[in-house]
Every structure is written in C-alpha cells, then in structure tokens.
Amino acid sequence: MIALLWTHLAGMGVFLTVPVLAPAIAAELGIAASLAGVHTALVYLGAMVSGPLAEAFIHRFGGIRVLQAGMLISAFGIALAMLGHPAALFASAVIAGLGHGPVTPAGSHLLAARTPARRRGLIFSLKQCGVPAGAMLIAAAVPPIAVAAGWRQGVLAVVVFLAFSALCLQSLRAALDAERDPKAAIRGLGQIWGAAASSLGLLRQFPVLRRMTIMSALFGVSQFCFSTFFVVFQVASLGASLTEAGMRLALAQAAGVAGRVLWGLVADRRGAAPVFAGLGIGAAVAGLALSLAGPGWPGLVIILAGMLMGATAIGWNGVFLAEMARLAPAGQVGGTTAAAGFVFGLSMLVTPAFFSLLVDLTGGYAAGFALCVITALVGAALAWSVRGRAVSRR
Numbered sequence: 001m002i003a004l005l006w007t008h009l010a011g012m013g014v015f016l017t018v019p020v021l022a023p024a025i026a027a028e029l030g031i032a033a034s035l036a037g038v039h040t041a042l043v044y045l046g047a048m049v050s051g052p053l054a055e056a057f058i059h060r061f062g063g064i065r066v067l068q069a070g071m072l073i074s075a076f077g078i079a080l081a082m083l084g085h086p087a088a089l090f091a092s093a094v095i096a097g098l099g100h101g102p103v104t105p106a107g108s109h110l111l112a113a114r115t116p117a118r119r120r121g122l123i124f125s126l127k128q129c130g131v132p133a134g135a136m137l138i139a140a141a142v143p144p145i146a147v148a149a150g151w152r153q154g155v156l157a158v159v160v161f162l163a164f165s166a167l168c169l170q171s172l173r174a175a176l177d178a179e180r181d182p183k184a185a186i187r188g189l190g191q192i193w194g195a196a197a198s199s200l201g202l203l204r205q206f207p208v209l210r211r212m213t214i215m216s217a218l219f220g221v222s223q224f225c226f227s228t229f230f231v232v233f234q235v236a237s238l239g240a241s242l243t244e245a246g247m248r249l250a251l252a253q254a255a256g257v258a259g260r261v262l263w264g265l266v267a268d269r270r271g272a273a274p275v276f277a278g279l280g281i282g283a284a285v286a287g288l289a290l291s292l293a294g295p296g297w298p299g300l301v302i303i304l305a306g307m308l309m310g311a312t313a314i315g316w317n318g319v320f321l322a323e324m325a326r327l328a329p330a331g332q333v334g335g336t337t338a339a340a341g342f343v344f345g346l347s348m349l350v351t352p353a354f355f356s357l358l359v360d361l362t363g364g365y366a367a368g369f370a371l372c373v374i375t376a377l378v379g380a381a382l383a384w385s386v387r388g389r390a391v392s393r394r
Contacts, residue, residue: 003172004107007067008130009137010165011103013158014074014096015043016138018081018089019228020249023235023242024151031086033232037356039093040228041349046077046097048345054102055335062177063110066102068166073099075162082152101345105338108321110176123264123322132256132314135227139253143231143246200339202332209327211386213340215276216320217347218379222283222313222372224348225355226252226290230306233365238295238302248303252310259315264322272323273383275316280380282312284373291369313376351375 018025019036026033050070057066077096080088111123138158146154203210230252234245267275286309293302321337328336355368 003169004067004111005130005133006165007071007103007107007169009134010071010130010162011074011100012131012134013078013138013162014100015040015224016135016227017078017142017155017158018093020139020142020231020246021146021151021154022232024146025081025084025089028151029084029086032356032360033236034229034356034359036228036232037225037352037354037359039089040224040352042090042093043097043100044345044348044352046094046099047101048097048342048349050098050101051105051338051341051345054105054338057102058106058109059181061182062173062180063106064169064173064177065180066106068169068173070099070102070106071162071166071169075099075159075166078155078162079159082155084152101341102338104321104341105335108325108333108337111325129257129260129318131317132253132260132310135314136250136253136257139231139246140250143242147243200342202329202336203339203343206327206329208386209324209336209340211382212320212324212327213343215379215382215386216317216340217344218375218382219276219280219283219313219316219320220344220347221351221375222287222309223317225352225368225372226287226306226309226313228352229355229359229365229368230309233290234302237365238293238297240299248299248306251303252306253314255307255310256314259311260318263315263319267319267322272319273386275319276383277380279312279316280376280383282308283376284380286312287369287372287376291366291373313372 018039022033022036022039025031026035054066061069074096077092077094077099080092080095082088142154142157145157203213227249230249231242231245234240234248235242240248263275263279286305289301289305290309293305324336324340325333351371355371358367358371359365361367
C-alpha cells in the first residue's frame, strides 16, 4: 500500500506540473495562462486511450511492471515541456497522459486481492492519499524552484522524481507480480482494444456501476478544474504571487489527504452513498465561495474555501475505488476500474477545456467555479439515488 501511495504521489506531476507553472510559462511563450485547462484535457486524452488497455498488460506483465512503465513514459512526456514550444506542450500532455492511464487500474488490481472487505474503504482511501499528497508536494515545491532557477528546472525536478520512483518499485516486482501470466498472448492492437471493449461493456451490463461512474465524472469536474485553475485564478484575479498561490493549493491538497482517510473510515461504517452525497454538497459550497471571491477578500477566506474544496472535491476518490472494487464482478476489478477511468477521462477531456473557454468568454473565473457547483450537486443527487443498491444486470 505504501508503494502504491508513493506511485500516486509521484504521478500527480503529470497533471499539475504545467498548471502550477502556467503563469511563468505563459509569460515566456506569450500565451494565455488559462490554457492550463487545455493541458489537463490533453493529459486525459492520453489517459483515456491507455487506461482501458491496462488489463491486458497487467495479466501479461504484472501490476508493478505496468506501473513502472507508466511512470517512465510520463517522465518522458513531462520532459518534453522543457522545449518551451506550444507544440511541445501539446505532445508533453498527451504522452504523459498515456503513461498515467494504467496507474489506477494497476494499483487497484494489486490491492484488491490483498485487502480485507471490512477495511476496503480505508485501505483504498489511504492508497489514494497519494493523489492529494503528490499535488501538495508539486504545489509547494515546484513554484519556489521556478522562481529561484526558472520554470524548466521545476519541470526537471518532477521528471527526476518520477523516474526515481519507477526504479524504486523494482524491489517489489518478484513478490507482487508473481501471479502474472508471461504466456498471456497480446497479438496486436485489435486484441487489446477487444479487452478494452470488454471492460467498457461492464458499465452497460451493470447499471449501478454505470451510475457510480457518471457520479465520478461529475465529481471530477470540481476536483481537476480546482486543481488546474486555483493557482492561475489567484495570480490573475486576486493578485497573489506564484509562491503564495502554490502554498494555498498545497494546503487545499493537505485537506484532501486528511479527507480521504476520514471519508474512508466513515464509508466503512456508514456506507458509501451518504459520504458521496455529503461531499458533493461540500464541494458545491466551496465552489460557490470561489465563484464570488474577488481581490478584496481576506486571504484566510480563500485558504478556507480552498481547503473545503480539497477535503471534499479531492477527498472522494478512495471511497469510490473501494466501492467499485466491492461492486465489480469477480476477477474484474482492474477492468471495472479501467472502464470507469475511461469515462472519467472522457469527461476531463471536455470540462477543463470548457472551463478555459468560460474564462475567455467572461473575462473571469466565476462562471467556471459555478460549473463546479452545478456538477457537484448533480453528482451528490446521483450518489444518493444508488444507496443500498447491489450489482444487477437490470
């Protein structure tokens, strides 16, 4: 679990390295910093392609090897951003996303078979704490590096971190990949996509899995639009410095770490549906505060709104993955997770870019955060509607 937590921690560099450096990159290249949303969308484009393919590679090579390969591909993709050209930023996002796509399915595959049912919510939430912890690390460390040595050095630090983390997993491979089938055939892209289609078919067969997946996509709007734009919003609209804005994002991500542990404990005792409903309402309240915020607002209020968004909009993933692992048909946890990740990625392909468009059309960030309010409330309602339901093909 610690190794998987660390993997997710390092993997957040894929999503946040460029967005937290967007003001500095935009100033050098002469582009709009709000285009950070397009970068996030492109990362998810890559992840959307590779995520559903993960199951076939997991069975052949093992979850640890898939994680290692994904992290090294992500490191290469992020490194391309240092070329400092819009085309390189485009390629960087897509390639890094291709590397990140298999990370969550591989992690769920490794953890599901080793987790007692009574502790599933807590264990998966602890593993997923790597996501906000990684975001906290990126937000706190990368902007000061960029201020001191230039934004390219901030990118390089994340590249080295990812590569080092991939190498550290090697000591676990013999034990954790023992169940792999080295003779499992992967004859071509058609076969791989056949396995991917089979994974996606699970959402069509089981309505409760489908509804949970739609809920995750709605919650993801707040999660990744907030993570992508919070720094740029503070610099552009509130007049904060890059370092100050990064530290406020780090505090929000710290709240996400605490939230993931707390919500996992609550879900194990009270069930997942009430937790999801409450988190959706909390994210909506935080989004409303940010949509109304202006230059005269006290910094403490912005910090508290960000931390509420972190605890709710960033705190739900572990409970979601545990619930999907519980609901997944026997032996298909990885495929179920990959299918949910594909739909989630499809949503993220659209919404961060749409957030950027709203900023350009309105000249501010209020409409974008209002979008987070709406999707969080709809997600909460959907979560409540599936309470107590079990897997059924009807």
